[in-house]
Amino acid sequence: MPYQQREIVASPSGGTSVPPNRLSQLLATMSATQDRGSFRELYDYFAPRLKQFYMRSGTDEAMAEEMVQETFVLVWRKSHLYDPSRSAASTWIFTIARNHRIDRLRREKRFVQKEEHFFEAELVDDGSQDRDVDQPKMSLIINEALAELPPNQAELVRLSFYEEVTHAEIASRLQLPLGTVKSRLRLAFGRLRKKLAEFET
Amino acid sequence: MINHHISDEMLMSYAAGALSEGASLFVASHIHMCKRCAQRVFTAEAVGGALIDELDGVPMSSGSFDDLMLRIENEPSSDAAMERIESTPDLSHIPEPLQLLLGKDYSELSWKSVAPGIKQFILPVGGNRGEKTRLLKLSPGFVTPTHSHRGYELTMVMQGSYSDESGRYKVGDVQEADGEIDHQPIADTDEDCICLIYTDAPLEFKGVINRILQPFIGI
Numbered sequence: 001m002p003y004q005q006r007e008i009v010a011s012p013s014g015g016t017s018v019p020p021n022r023l024s025q026l027l028a029t030m031s032a033t034q035d036r037g038s039f040r041e042l043y044d045y046f047a048p049r050l051k052q053f054y055m056r057s058g059t060d061e062a063m064a065e066e067m068v069q070e071t072f073v074l075v076w077r078k079s080h081l082y083d084p085s086r087s088a089a090s091t092w093i094f095t096i097a098r099n100h101r102i103d104r105l106r107r108e109k110r111f112v113q114k115e116e117h118f119f120e121a122e123l124v125d126d127g128s129q130d131r132d133v134d135q136p137k138m139s140l141i142i143n144e145a146l147a148e149l150p151p152n153q154a155e156l157v158r159l160s161f162y163e164e165v166t167h168a169e170i171a172s173r174l175q176l177p178l179g180t181v182k183s184r185l186r187l188a189f190g191r192l193r194k195k196l197a198e199f200e201t
Numbered sequence: 202m203i204n205h206h207i208s209d210e211m212l213m214s215y216a217a218g219a220l221s222e223g224a225s226l227f228v229a230s231h232i233h234m235c236k237r238c239a240q241r242v243f244t245a246e247a248v249g250g251a252l253i254d255e256l257d258g259v260p261m262s263s264g265s266f267d268d269l270m271l272r273i274e275n276e277p278s279s280d281a282a283m284e285r286i287e288s289t290p291d292l293s294h295i296p297e298p299l300q301l302l303l304g305k306d307y308s309e310l311s312w313k314s315v316a317p318g319i320k321q322f323i324l325p326v327g328g329n330r331g332e333k334t335r336l337l338k339l340s341p342g343f344v345t346p347t348h349s350h351r352g353y354e355l356t357m358v359m360q361g362s363y364s365d366e367s368g369r370y371k372v373g374d375v376q377e378a379d380g381e382i383d384h385q386p387i388a389d390t391d392e393d394c395i396c397l398i399y400t401d402a403p404l405e406f407k408g409v410i411n412r413i414l415q416p417f418i419g420i
């Protein structure tokens with residue numbers, strides 16, 4: 001079925017449900033043509049999710065919503081940098097949102113990669129990363145791998161990504177020794193990477 | 202060839218945006234030199250994408266998309282979206298995140314002598330609870346006083362090399378240490394050894410002399 005005919009279904013809580021390859025195609029179309037319809041579909045899918053993502057960092061609803069709007073201004077303006085052969089739409093948008101959260105909430109200097117650096121392959125690139133990655137497949141495998149993580153490892157992964165807490169903060173919040181926090185995160189990433197080995201060079 | 206890498210838990214927390222400023226600077230500098238670790242960060246970012254997907258979402262206010270389009274049409278396309286970092290060709294031996302922070306070569310920094318054979322330059326990055334990010338320059342053949350770590354320490358060689366009980370560290374190599382490690386690094390070539398060091402607590406030096414020296418060294 002051509003992707004244009006796929007139906008987008010609104011989930012009860014606000015975010016729509018869309019297959020990952022559809023999202024990446026939408027972002028690629030928008031990137032190429034500044035197509036407003038594609039942008040709208042991406043917005044309907046990601047805006048409610050990003051709002052929740054920002055709220056998990058401790059912002060109130062109004063602030064989270066403002067940050068979502070700011071994020072989508074960035075998505076619109078940076079869309080020409082998106083390369084669907086290199087990353088899924090959700091990965092690209094995650095990096096923009098993560099960076100925006102650091103800029104906006106922590107007001108720190110940001111030393112995480114600018115997303116365009118990854119996507120323009122400026123990083124230690126010897127050409128070997130220049131290949132097409134089967135992004136939809138990668139997304140499915142990550143979702144499966146996350147679901148299969150032992151709960152005590154998955155919890156720490158979600159805390160790290162959703163609440164941007166350091167190892168020491170996780171340790172004090174969950175009353176765990178710091179070494180345990182580190183080893184659980186290490187084990188979790190090891191399991192995830194094992195499943196994703198085919199996508200690494 | 203980089204032989205000593207950053208641990209997976211640090212790479213994942215970096216991708217999550219969950220490291221402090223100094224630790225992020227450290228990891229960002231390393232992955233500019235190390236393809237293996239850059240690839241892992243990239244994988245961890247894909248995990249971040251999947252975690253966005255798995256959220257149910259909280260509905261946006263009605264009309265928010267139209268508001269967004271108005272904003273896009275009316276706000277001047279600021280340079281922020283287009284911002285390009287220009288790296289300086291002469292400084293290409295310094296990884297970009299560090300280069301942008303320093304703006305000059307290692308030789309032009311105002312190094313402060315902290316002990317015979319050791320100079321340091323504290324980097325202007327935020328830190329809390331005793332965190333510090335610095336460059337340390339060891340003179341050739343200089344033996345660092347034996348020290349252990351109350352907290353956590355990340356060290357990366359930026360120029361030259363050093364050796365300690367655990368091995369030899371060359372440009373781009375990383376040593377991660379915590380309170381259980383006692384070590385005594387030696388700059389082991391005829392060149393100054395410059396290291397980028399992130400610590401989340403002050404170091405502890407062993408022995409009476411070192412204890413006397415410590416307040417002056419301040420490291």
